[in-house]
Amino acid sequence: MTRPSRLVPARWPDLLLVVGVTLLVLGPVLLDRGFVLVGDMVFVPDQPWKDTWTGGDGGVPRAVPGDAIVSLLTTVVPGEVLQRLVLAGTFLGAGAGMSRLTRDLPFLARAAGIMAFLWNPYVHERLAIGHWALLCGYAALPWVASAVVTLRERGDGGDDVRRSRRRAWALLAVALAVAGWGSPTGGVLTTVTALVLALGRTRRALGVLGLGLFVNLPWIVPAFGNGADQLAPDAFGVQAFASRADTPYGLVGSLLTFGGIWKESIVPPDRGDVLSATVGLVLVLVAAYGWWASRRDPVLPWRHALGLGVGALALALLGGVSSLEGLVEWVVVHAPGGGLLRDGQKWVAPWALVASVGLAAAVAHLRERSVRRTQSGQAWLVCFLLAPVAALPSLALGLGGFLHSDEFPDQWHDVRAEMERLAVADDLVVVLPFSTYRRFDWTPRTILDPAPRFFPGRMVTEDALTVPEGTVGGESALAARVRGAEGADELATVLSEAGVRWALVHRSSEEFTLPTGARVVEDGEQLALWRLVDPVGEDAWTGEWRPVAYAVLDLLVLCGTVGVALRFTLR
Known part of the structure; x- marks a missing residue:
């Protein structure tokens, strides 16, 4: 043609x-x-x-x-x-x-x-x-x-x-x-x-x-x-x-x-x-x-x-x-x-x-x-x-x-400000109840938990998905250990050995177990932030080369792609 x-x-x-x-x-x-x-x-x-x-x-x-x-x-x-x-x-x-x-x-x-x-x-x-x-x-x-x-x-x-x-x-x-x-x-x-x-x-x-x-x-x-x-x-x-x-x-x-x-x-x-x-x-x-x-x-x-x-x-x-x-x-x-x-x-x-x-x-x-x-x-x-x-x-x-617009509650912003004040950005934070998708009283839809994108901190979240036919297992070994913990003491041990310092809790009707020794830092109708006992284990990714290497890789690919597009366009 x-x-x-x-x-x-x-x-x-x-x-x-x-x-x-x-x-x-x-x-x-x-x-x-x-x-x-x-x-x-x-x-x-x-x-x-x-x-x-x-x-x-x-x-x-x-x-x-x-x-x-x-x-x-x-x-x-x-x-x-x-x-x-x-x-x-x-x-x-x-x-x-x-x-x-x-x-x-x-x-x-x-x-x-x-x-x-x-x-x-x-x-x-x-x-x-x-x-x-x-x-x-x-x-x-x-x-x-x-x-x-x-x-x-x-x-x-x-x-x-x-x-x-x-x-x-x-x-x-x-x-x-x-x-x-x-x-x-x-x-x-x-x-x-x-x-x-x-x-x-x-x-x-x-x-x-x-x-x-x-x-x-x-x-x-x-x-x-x-x-x-x-x-x-x-x-x-x-x-x-x-x-x-x-x-x-x-x-x-x-x-x-x-x-x-x-x-x-x-x-x-x-x-x-x-x-x-x-x-x-x-x-x-x-x-x-x-x-x-x-x-x-x-x-x-x-x-x-x-x-x-x-x-x-x-x-x-x-x-x-x-x-x-x-x-x-x-x-x-x-x-x-x-x-x-x-x-x-x-x-x-x-x-x-x-x-x-x-x-x-x-x-x-x-x-x-x-x-x-x-x-x-x-x-x-x-x-x-x-x-x-x-x-x-x-x-x-x-x-x-079906597509509907909603606003995040004011308390979400308050908890984020508190987490920023506490310099949580580099710490591990477990999100409870341990669930991949959530229902909130301020939005009519079941949604992927917004916490990892809304709050600072490296979130430990559930990655298994429950469907009518059963549960599709996740791929995070840490999430699997948290999921399998029985009782508050065992959960506290798992989190401590993994280097987790904080717990972010969604207030809902869903039952969950709070790890032993946790102390409340911020509490409200929607969310609560808890400080866990000082961990005995180290964060597995502390000092890793991957964060810097992958960020540099992304920047190089971005610059290279833009360079290729401009070269062929302006040549």
Whole structure:
């Protein structure tokens, strides 16, 4: 397909469409005050700096270096403002990326692709579970694909071709960085997508792989460099987090239509409706038709995109097939980074990209045939823009009101000020009751405990997760010892031997054991801070080289990525 040498200004309708969708979905929370706290989405007013954010605490780098970036940004931007910028930027970036990727197609075709990529169960379910960082990687996918398509183009080596390729390398570096610095999963998704689309151009593929590995070093190095205080991933997580059917069309039909998340409580109610599910399935069939019809002049390299989409669906399906569950469990337990396979449905993201492009190609093909045969208007093609909304109306208005803004109680700020006065920043603090997720009387949603991000100190928190089928074990050996302590005396011994000096207690109806010898320092209706007996053991990570080394690594990768982008842009 011939690419224009510059962007045409006629894409302003795309921008209006993307802004409209963003406001329709996020308007209620963008215009509200406070923090949108739901599931794993926890932003705080000012996130203090901790070694945990770079993986320097020796733990599993689940949000590295995303938390480091958030911590730095909240020193200059209020947390509630930053959260809204991230949420709106995700939608705007995803829509703009799809517009760029399909830029050679007519407006109605581009609009259909944009709607399919923005308005779907994957976006709904990941917002509802609070995976904002993963959605940053999702938003980067069309930018990555667009850059690789440009790099694949054959040319005579003229100035325009070289200039276009240099811009593509710069764009690819930025897109991979946005995804990888948001979450490890996002980094893997975008890097694999770029690599698959680049296959067949050996030098380009090696360059893409090298760039992908480089920008993801901030979490790759801790993932392999840590482990002294880590347990092997729990194989039960494969069963607990496997993709599940959320439509009448079973597991395969659910994944084909971009759904199938493991957490049933956040599945959109529309997914169980036969009519809505059928509309979603028809859109996928139309997208498949679009891929076939455009095979001679595809938006993405045809065979590569087909392999990418099928491969993504296969990965999402693996954990949900009983005969293959054992294989996935072995990979999760024994292969480095294998834990990324546990939440199978997140791998649907590349398929959503491929199918959305296919729908855009189908609309372009139908429009061309309509003009050629009837010489009439194509108003009926608007139905392909409205079909995603008809299949999932609950995405509108903050997921039908599910996304809700709240303020942290004043006492949280008082306790933080007291902890800062006591210079707790370098001390270990156990958070009780020992639980991963919490319910508070000031927010209606169950959320990931905000304490590690709100308060100073190196928090010892629960990392095991209880689901209806059982409990998925965590990977922190210290957390396992705290969890297994029986009685106040044994808990006090475990904490003392680990070097824990403080206990932060959430006031709730949940029962817990306070270690023997603890003395209250700050007490209130919401929180209490207790000083524990002087520990007999040393903090395992005192004097470790990792915090400084990982912080320097992150800075080098940041500077290197910016340097690569500027070099290719300004050269």
